[in-house]
Amino acid sequence: MLRYALTWLITLLLSLSVMVSALSPAWSQTNLDLSLPSLTSSNTQVINGEEVRLGRAWLRQFRAHAPAWEDPISEDYVNTLVARLLPHSELSGIDTVVTLVASDRLNAFAVPGGVIGINAGLFAFAEQEAAMVSVLAHELGHLSQRHYARGKARAEQMRLPAMAAMLAGMLVAASGGGDVGIAAAVGSQAALYQDQLAYSRRFEQEADRIGLQAMASAGYDPQATVDLFRTMQRQLTLQGGNPPEFLLTHPLTESRITDAQSRANQIQVTHPRAEDLAYHLVRARALLAIYDRDPSQAATRLKRSNPPEAAQRYLAALIDAEKKQTDSALRQLDTLAQAHPDLAMLPASAVDVALKAGRVNDAIERARRQLRLMPGYQPTQLMLGEALLQTNPNDAYFILNELADQRPEDPQVFALLAEAAGRSEREAWGHLARAEHQQLTGHIDRAIQQLDVAQEIAKRHNDLTASNRIKQRREAFIGYRETMEEFQ
Structure with missing residues (x-):
């Protein structure tokens, strides 16, 4: 079972922040665009930039301390749901980043900068896709209404330092600082939250309003939100003083449920979506991650929710793979795919399954066959790149290099790209890719050291393209470090 969940306080403070040609030129330009903007004036657009700057820097720190649920298939699915909701969420002009957390706790969060976090435990709790969609739609509602940036005039002067101090306390607690980190976090957020406490219910209702309309416009029944609230309320009653983390950060009152029910009754879904098997498959993956020490519990819990038979067969195939019964697993998956x-x-x-079983050639053949039929499916591109590292690092490099352009916030991509570059004798670019991985995971000083090594190699080989790129990234990394120091 996943035992790496953050403490409830860390997650509480996280969600409160809502309120209150070797390497291709395209890849280089994409990463340049990731520079975290500075605050230069007081207009609304710049405040947005400051939120992005702090939120994205916080994400890097979060990755350094929180356990990641590294599952490209599940992450791609969540990104698909977010993309489906975004056009209806009153949120524009910002790129969202999804991060999956290896925690069996029921929680999701959103922070400034378009960062959306989902615990594996939320999949276990939400038995239908519409329930998961209702949570995502609600979090997008928080972002669209800029609940962190809004508040009383008194909070205006203390907002940014309060956020930096609050996140610093969270990171101390997450890394084992215990009571010191908790005290810092609570003390830092108290003054800001004291002023905004009266606004929290309004913020939740605003996010509900946006979320209900967004999910209905995307084809989902908004009644799922009310049903989820009722289920959480029952769980709260059963657990007494130990409520789910999501309720600690999203106050649930009878008046809020009544308001959501009233709004849901008034919204019509003009183009309802059919229940998607994909959700049940991803839920099976989440349950297996949670019950990794006893997969039979995953099967029992999945069956309890009466999922489609295909989902149960899918989980059975994944369990067979865990038991090293690779042939059986592949036969079942092939039958389901047909x-x-x-x-x-x-x-x-x-x-x-083939790749993890060491059947590299089979994995490559399967990946290429799928990509001919379904070009651009990024999880398979990633796995193909990983498999080719064993047989053709040069091909792996070009595949992963292209993927890095598409997924510039994905640490997994840059970790593999660094290996591919090194194995294909692109040493300077390999260190640069490793530096990108380090900065994305919050290890900024190590990242800068990697850039220094890359620069020495580029100069030795007279690689002016690499040298210029490394200089540009070093300047950006220095900016990242200055922002991260606000949390220390």
Whole structure:
């Protein structure tokens, strides 16, 4: 079972922040665009930039301390849901970043900068896709209404230092600082939150309003939100003084449930979506991650929710793979893929099983076959790149290099790209990619050291393209470090 969940206080303070040609030129330009903007004036657009600057810097620190649920298939699915909701969420002009957390606790969060976090435990709790969508829609509602940036005039002068100090306390607590970190976090957020406490219920209702309309416009029944609230309320009653983390950060009152019910009754879903098997497959993956020491518990819990038979067969195949019964697992996955040819995650899961079993050539063949039929499916591109590291690092490099352009916030991509570059004799670019991985995971000083090594190698080989790129990234990394120091 995943035992790496953050303490409830850390998650509480996190969600409160809501309120209150070797390497291609395209990849280089994409990463340049990731520079965290500075605050230069007091207009609304710049405040937005400051939120992005702090939120993205915080994400890097969060990755350094929180356990990641590294599952490209599940992450791609969540990104698909977010993309489906975004056009209806009154949120524009910002790129969202999804991070999956290896925690069995029921929680989700959003912070300034468009960062959306989902615990594996939320999949276990939400038995239907509409329930998961309701949570994502609510978090997008918080972002669209800029609840962190809003508040009383008195909070205006203390907002940014309060956020920096609050996140610093969270990071201390997350890294084992215990009572010291908790005290710092609580003390720092108290003054800001004291002024905004009266606004919290209004913020939740605003996020509910945006979320209900967004999910209905995307084809989901808003009644799922009310049903989820009722389920949480029952759980709160059963657990007494130990409520789910999500309720600690999202106050749930009878008046809020009544208001949500009233709004849901008035919203019509003009183009309802059919229940998606993909959700149940990802839920199976989450349950297996949570119950990794006893997969039979994952199967029991999945069956309890009466999922489609295909989801149960899928989980059985994944369990077989865990038991090293690779042939059985692949046969079941192939049969499911033939029955559901539009579900990209089914052949991708077979690629994953083959790769983890050490059947590299089989994984490569399967990945290439899928990408001919479903070009651009990023989880399979990632796995193909990883598999090719064993047989053709040069091909792996070009695949991962292209993927890095598409996923500039993905540490997994840059970790593999660094290895591919090193194995294909692109030493300077390999150190640069490793530096990108280090900065994305919050290890900024190590990242700058990697850039220094890369620069020495580039000069030795007279690689002016690499040298210029490294200089540009070093300047950006220095800016990242200055922002991260606000949390220390």
